[in-house]
Amino acid sequence: MRRTAIAALVVATVTSGLAAPAQARPGPERTFDLQAHRGGLGLRVENTLASFGNALQLGVNTLELGVQITEDGQAVVTHDRKVSGAKCVDTAPVRPGDPEFPYVGRYVNTLTLAQVRTLDCGSRTLPDKPGQLAVAGARMPLLREVFDLIKRYRADDVTLNVETKVEAGAPTETAPREQFVQVTAREVRAGAARPGGRAQRPALTYHAGGALPAGRHRWQQSAGDPVLPPGGVG
Secondary structure (H helix, E strand, C coil), rough: CCHHHHHHHHHHHHHHCCCCCHCCCCCCCCCCCCCCECCCCCCCCCHHHHHHHHHHCEEEEEEEEEEEEEECEEEEECCCEEECCCEEEECCCCCCCCCCCCCCCEEHHHHHHHHHCCCECCCCCCEEEEECCCCCCCCEEEEHHHHHHHCCCCCCCCEEECCCEECCCCCHHHCCCCHHHHHHHHHHHHHHHCCCCCCEEEEECCCCCCCCCCCHHHHHHHCCCCECCCCCCC
C-alpha cells in the first residue's frame, strides 16, 4: 500500500502541470523517500531504461525494481518470473529453429540472456495505466545497465531498492535464492568498480517466506548493504 501511494503521488505531481514551489524541494534533512515503483510505471512502460531515466529526470530519491536471474546467471530487471504476454512481445528466435521459441509465457530462469533480449518489452501499455507511454522496442535491462544509467545522469544521491523475485512456493520457477544473493552482490560490486562515479547503495528486499532470509547475512557481508524486511513490495 505504501508503494502504491508513492507511485500515485509521482503520477499526481507530474500530471498536475503545476510547478512545485521552490521551498517544497527536499533538503539535506529530508525524511520522505520518493520512490519510482518499477521505474514509475504510471508514466512509462515499467522496468525499462526509459522509465528509470524519466524517474531520474523527475528527481526521485529511489528507483525500485525487481530482479530475476536468467538460465545463464544474468540479473535482469523485471517484475515477473514468467515472461508476460501483457507486457512483452516475441520478435524472433535467438537462432533459427530454437525449440524454446516463442519465449513469451516461459520462465525467465529457463531462458538465456540472449533469448530474453530478443523480447520487445516496451511496446505494450497496460489498460489500467492510462498515462503510461510506450517505449517501442525496449529490451529487458540488465541490473548493471541501471547502475550505468544512474552514473550517466550523475545522480549520486539516488538509491536503489532491489527486490529479489524468488518464489518459495514454486522453486523451479525462479533461480535458487542463494544464487540471487551471489549474482546481485556481484553486480553491486561491479557497479562500484566501474569508472564514472560511485555505485548507488541498494537495499535488498524479499518476499516473506520466499527470498533470501537465509542469505541476508551473506548479502550484508558481500555487498555491505541493508536487507529490508519482507512484505509491502510489489
